[in-house]
Amino acid sequence: DIQMTQSPSSLSASVGDRVTITCRTSQSISRSVNWYQQKPGNAPKVLIYSASSLQSGVPSRFSGSGSGTTFTLTISSLQPEDFATYYCQQSYSTPYSFGQGTKLEIK
Amino acid sequence: QVQLVQSGAEVKKPGASVKVSCKASGYTFTSYFMHWVRQAPGQGLEWMGIINPTGGSTSYAQKFQGRVTMTRDTSTSTVYMDLSSLRSDDTAVYYCARADDSVASDIWGQGTLVTVSS
Numbered sequence: 001d002i003q004m005t006q007s008p009s010s011l012s013a014s015v016g017d018r019v020t021i022t023c024r025t026s027q028s029i030s031r032s033v034n035w036y037q038q039k040p041g042n043a044p045k046v047l048i049y050s051a052s053s054l055q056s057g058v059p060s061r062f063s064g065s066g067s068g069t070t071f072t073l074t075i076s077s078l079q080p081e082d083f084a085t086y087y088c089q090q091s092y093s094t095p096y097s098f099g100q101g102t103k104l105e106i107k
Numbered sequence: 108q109v110q111l112v113q114s115g116a117e118v119k120k121p122g123a124s125v126k127v128s129c130k131a132s133g134y135t136f137t138s139y140f141m142h143w144v145r146q147a148p149g150q151g152l153e154w155m156g157i158i159n160p161t162g163g164s165t166s167y168a169q170k171f172q173g174r175v176t177m178t179r180d181t182s183t184s185t186v187y188m189d190l191s192s193l194r195s196d197d198t199a200v201y202y203c204a205r206a207d208d209s210v211a212s213d214i215w216g217q218g219t220l221v222t223v224s225s
Contacts, residue, residue, distance in 0.1 A: 001169070032209075032210075034209070034210075034211040034212075036152075036212075038152075043202055043204075043215035043216065043217065043218055044144075044152065044202075044204075044212070044215060045215075046211050046212060046213050049207065049209045049211035049213075050209045050211075053209070055211075055213065087151065087152055089152075089154070089211070089212075091209060091210035091211060094157065094166045094168075095154050095156075095166075095168040095169070096142070096154045096157070096210065097154060098144075098151060098152040098153065098154060099151075100151050101151045101152070
């Protein structure tokens with residue numbers, strides 16, 4: 001099974017900051033990583049698929065990059081509605097495991 | 108509009124089984140696989156398995172092998188997740204989520220809270 005190591009587990013930042021979340025996989029998985037945002041009480045929402053493709057309707061301040069074993073999600077300028085928990089997921093092979101999550105909080 | 112509507116909350120005793128339904132609408136049911144993902148209170152997301160609505164083939168996470176069964180009914184565009192031998196640590200919100208071409212979950216159900224308590 002592919003292990004997903006996401007960091008940091010929590011992050012404090014201010015509106016307007018640029019933030020980066022990293023996900024490392026236990027083996028090379030090409031570009032098969034997706035990123036989700038989840039707010040309390042809600043289902044997750046996909047932001048990025050296939051490492052760098054922006055899901056329709058998602059603001060362009062979100063971007064993804066990486067291939068092989070290291071992937072990043074970047075938010076270029078934090079907005080108040082971006083404070084949430086973020087998860088990476090590999091879609092290379094079953095089981096399609098998730099990272100542990102990164103809780104993004106307001107500083 | 109495209110949506111997934113799940114069945115309501117359940118309370119079960121340890122050792123019992125639960126069956127959660129997920130009804131799809133707004134798209135061709137057999138064109139997209141369906142994931143099941145769960146989330147224990149205050150915890151992260153855990154992938155449980157996936158079903159192909161066309162033929163009914165499934166793939167389950169090893170952790171749930173022998174306890175989970177995913178099925179579908181194409182006549183009603185509904186997928187089901189049956190989890191048996193429930194334990195207290197199965198208390199979680201269970202989500203169905205449509206798998207797009209990249210296998211990402213682009214549409215999610217609203218979640219079903221399953222509480223296992225004696």
